[in-house]
């Protein structure tokens with residue numbers, strides 16, 4: 001009889017620790033298995049660990065299945081998960097299963113295309129087909145040069161699949177790893193002096209851990225620097241991980257990579273992939289076949305055995321932080337991975353996060369600057385503030401703005417009117433009694449969508465009809481407040497009847513091909529005025545754009561969120577950066593009631609460093625990150641008092657061992673009601689990151705105990721380094 005051994009298994013459950021099962025023989029860590037857990041079949045992953053000695057050996061169940069269609073998950077991934085679980089104080093099993101593609105999370109063998117190539121066996125080599133069997137002979141000859149893919153063999157003869165199947169059965173053919181294609185790098189523009197200096201410095205750090213900040217103004221050619229670095233890494237036989245924000249993972253960007261590296265397999269991982277496609281890309285990267293992985297935040301977990309370089313583009317972008325479940329920051333994990341793999345990492349941005357700026361100041365990261373636009377003819381746009389306090393507005397647009405738009409129309413140049421809102425108008429309001437269209441389930445406002453004639457909550461999705469009269473006072477004259485993109489579109493069309501206007505926001509680009517159509521129209525010169533939301537701000541190169549008008553930016557100046565200013569500045573620099581990327585000098589007009597605000601003055605000067613220095617000083621003064629470290633304990637329940645009691649109890653019991661950690665709250669979350677649940681929070685703050693984490697470690701068992709004791713409707717979560725409060 002076989003001797004059974006116990007193994008430790010991670011499961012996708014919100015519980016800390018591993019679970020013990022019996023295996024028929026020794027199995028390596030990383031093996032995927034199926035187990036019975038609480039009466040259900042679940043997928044598990046073996047890890048190193050020791051069984052709880054108190055466990056009754058008679059009660060340990062055997063593994064239900066062992067999946068061996070793939071090798072065990074690599075040690076580097078399990079190390080990363082150990083770190084993630086410890087840093088975010090999140091159960092290790094749940095963390096691992098967040099990192100895996102869906103197809104590997106289920107208790108099933110993974111189905112993968114066989115990407116192996118074909119080769120002749122010794123018997124096959126010795127058995128040359130006769131000349132009259134033309135197809136067979138041609139295939140036999142093609143295989144003399146080593147393994148060939150079925151794709152290439154089909155080009156030799158359409159009968160390739162049939163013939164090779166036969167040969168395989170007869171022992172004349174065998175499967176083999178495909179030959180990796182020779183690296184081919186298409187020409188790009190010659191780098192300018194600053195780009196060359198950046199390339200030289202970073203490529204000098206290949207083979208060791210070094211974080212770099214590549215701070216380059218919009219259009220300065222950061223991507224060109226990445227492409228050159230990637231070519232160096234690929235030439236050295238290494239793989240490259242490129243993380244980008246969701247919004248910039250466009251077909252255009254992917255095409256740029258594919259054009260530059262025409263034969264290198266590229267795994268592009270974005271959220272709209274089918275499970276099978278994501279699995280295939282993930283496995284191609286893991287097996288070393290894909291030279292480049294380019295993807296959104298979740299790609300930070302993709303195993304890369306020959307990792308040589310990591311690039312995080314738009315490193316300041318909010319979408320790199322996951323806001324539910326495992327609340328990780330992909331940029332921070334990427335830095336950890338670079339350290340673990342001893343490779344350089346490049347964080348690129350025109351407006352780096354203040355966290356990264358602080359790391360540069362502390363000497364942990366090194367900074368490289370690109371100060372001019374790469375195109376010889378392009379220069380940075382000229383930014384002007386339009387003081388609307390003194391002006392009469394026509395449909396929300398001031399005279400200087402209307403004149404600038406008219407001038408571009410006359411010169412047949414394209415303009416962009418940027419407004420940071422969605423829908424026809426943010427809210428409807430009653431000027432008589434002050435009623436506004438609030439959401440019944442959230443503390444947010446309902447937004448009017450004129451086309452569908454509904455009010456919709458952008459936070460929880462609640463929808464209702466548009467009232468004809470004010471629900472509070474019966475006034476029939478209720479009005480839309482502020483400017484939405486749809487309303488602006490009809491206003492501009494009315495003011496400039498001859499202009500060809502195109503509106504871009506989440507509503508107009510919901511379907512997949514919509515972006516392609518936008519690009520086609522813009523590049524075919526079929527658009528005079530683009531109207532758009534923040535979707536337009538980033539990453540897109542609209543060559544002929546010479547005027548950008550910014551409306552409604554003031555909302556971000558004074559906010560309860562201490563990061564609002566940083567976000568607004570970065571957004572405005574990005575939008576401004578859309579102007580004048582080619583031969584036309586760009587002009588940017590910002591309508592504001594606060595023209596003396598220092599944020600706007602830095603914007604006019606296109607001076608990120610000035611802004612960052614001032615903002616960092618203010619953060620230090622006010623004891624906000626990155627000067628200190630935060631964690632957020634959130635609790636929500638049907639009734640506010642349940643959440644408050646939970647947090648209050650925690651605070652009382654934690655008081656004796658808090659040490660230097662300060663606790664603030666309980667307080668209602670900014671969004672105090674979301675989807676019918678009341679939300680409260682408690683903020684942990686400490687100048688010493690280690691002390692904060694020691695405290696969180698101690699807090700965890702207490703939270704779990706209080707959580708079990710609390711009513712069923714209570715849910716809680718921890719957010720380490722929160723970016724949204």
Ligand SMILES: Nc1ncnc2c1ncn2[C@@H]1O[C@H](COP(=O)(O)OP(=O)(O)OP(=O)(O)O)[C@@H](O)[C@H]1O
Nearest residue numbers: 189190191192218219220221222223224374375539
């Ligand atoms: N050295 C160069 N000479 C000429 N053109 C260049 C050079 N480097 C980059 N470009 C071109 O300038 C434009 C902007 O370059 P790129 O997209 O690399 O800049 P970026 O800094 O990544 O831009 P973004 O502001 O969108 O982040 C592209 O059209 C690119 O082909």
Ligand SMILES: [Zn+2]
Nearest residue numbers: 439442457460
């Ligand atoms: Zn709502």
